[in-house]
Amino acid sequence: MTSLDHGGIVARAADLVTANYVFPGIGEKIAADLRAAAAAGRYAAAEGPEELGRLVTEDLQAANGDKHLRLAFHAEVVPDGKDAAAEQMFLKRAAESCGGVPRFELLEGGVAVVEFAPMLFPLALSADSVTAVMTLAAQARGLILDLRGNLGGDPYTAQYVCSYLFDEPTHLNTQFWRDGDAGDTEEQSWTLPHVPGRRLGRDKPVAVLTSGRTFSGGEELTYNLQQSGRAVVVGERTGGGAHPRNGWTLHPHLELTVPVGRSVNPTSGTSWEGVGIAPDIDVPAEQALERAVQELLARLG
Template identity: 55%
Template sequence: MTTSAKLAPAPVIDETVRLLTEHYVFPEIGRQLTGLLQRRFAEGAYDVDGAEELARLVTADLQSVNGDRHLRLKHHADPVSPKQGAATLDAMRRDFDTSLGGAPRVELLDGGVAVVELAPMLFPLEWAAEPLAAALTLASRAQGLIIDLRANRGGDPDTVAFVCSYLLDERTHLNTMHWPGSRQSEQSWSLPHVPGARFGGSKPLYVLSSADTFSAAEELSYDLQQLGRAVVVGEPTRGGAHPCRGWTVHPHLEATVPVGRAVNPVSHTNWEGAGVQPDVPCAAADALDHAHALALARLAG
């Protein structure tokens, strides 16, 4: 099936409206958005030739009320399974296999400062535990550490907690997810034990951010920043704090809808909309040099 053929937008809009109504974490905003989508559909705004253009138009409308960047109609060039989350899972597996499991770079810089790049995302922990443990254990012997999240677009909150566990000395409350539909909450804590060796909670730690850093990568930055454990260097991040799920609504289209709300135990809020604000603002391209210089100065002092 090609995405260039004329498609019928009605089933896509109807299913997206249903998902918003049943699952969106902010019901009042969801009602505004369902009205907007139905009105735009009636006006003929979605009468387009292909799935990719429909995805662009619907996403712009979904994000027009409260700027929720997790709320979108995502286009996939290859047909995806109708199973919930299958579109995202297939794409993640391809990225995992081509990025050394999400840790494509481990390097020792001058002065005993290591860099561990985590990209393009924080993959599901059942996949990523082994490569991340290897990378972080290797870096544990460094005198200072830089975690590079500039190209990381998000991922698994359990993997956030796993990475934090290597950077702290004791079990620590990191985040709480609230699930409004079930009236339940779920706390995230660092682990009491990790495979391999910890870098620990006392040596200099820096996190690099960019305007592309998103979602779970923002949580990793924010958690460490709020705990006073890391200095964030670079650009403000994109500002997506709400955990979401994906549903296939067309062979080439996936609706992603936030279903929960993150609350940090230190700030009692999150980074939604505003992004994680760096402690040391600079262009993302210069962030590694800045962080390395800061680490060397701290070690010298």
């Protein structure tokens, strides 16, 4: 196990939060609190990277509960560099899940079920699988997207999936990225004018299944479809993480993740940050599929 430079890791974390956190004023306060805690000896007794990560994460999230702001422990050694830990994990888990599309099923009544898990991987890793499964699902009478085990992922992949479910250009989300001290840079997300294969279109009914584990990019896909009126959400309130993040390796087993942007939905004018997404039909996650099938079949008549 690589030795821990407790002070150096915490000091570097504080600097990165100050320079990159989406809310500069809050970032400065969090960084000051970290430095004060380090000076008081809070982290010095941490016996390993996992304990240090837990202690620092508690303090990072104390100001506003941002679940994307953490010093994450990784059991496997991660390479140095920005977003290196995420890239390593994406490669491994995408290969284990067929590009993040582990299940397609056609149920009685012509309702298709597509599961996106464990994440919405970047399109470089997932586009072939997403294209194939959405083209196949377009032939069904209705569609259920199972996001109960989706822990996050790439906003451009959420945009890509949504683009199969609309016929007309639709504004899905707006991201505001921190741009140093110059303020925010705005980036709008719209459905794409072209997708490979066949669209499901606007008229066929769609349901999204959620659980308390559904998070981040999985929540963005859910919220885009719910707020646009394109899908009914069935299941449990989601985890509540709306801030896209970057990551920095601070130790072979520790990655600092810092939110660098915030989402604003064009319909609600807000996001799911900290509160999660309330389902339209609130049922335990394990009952969500059965309930969603009933809902879609009733709409199909």
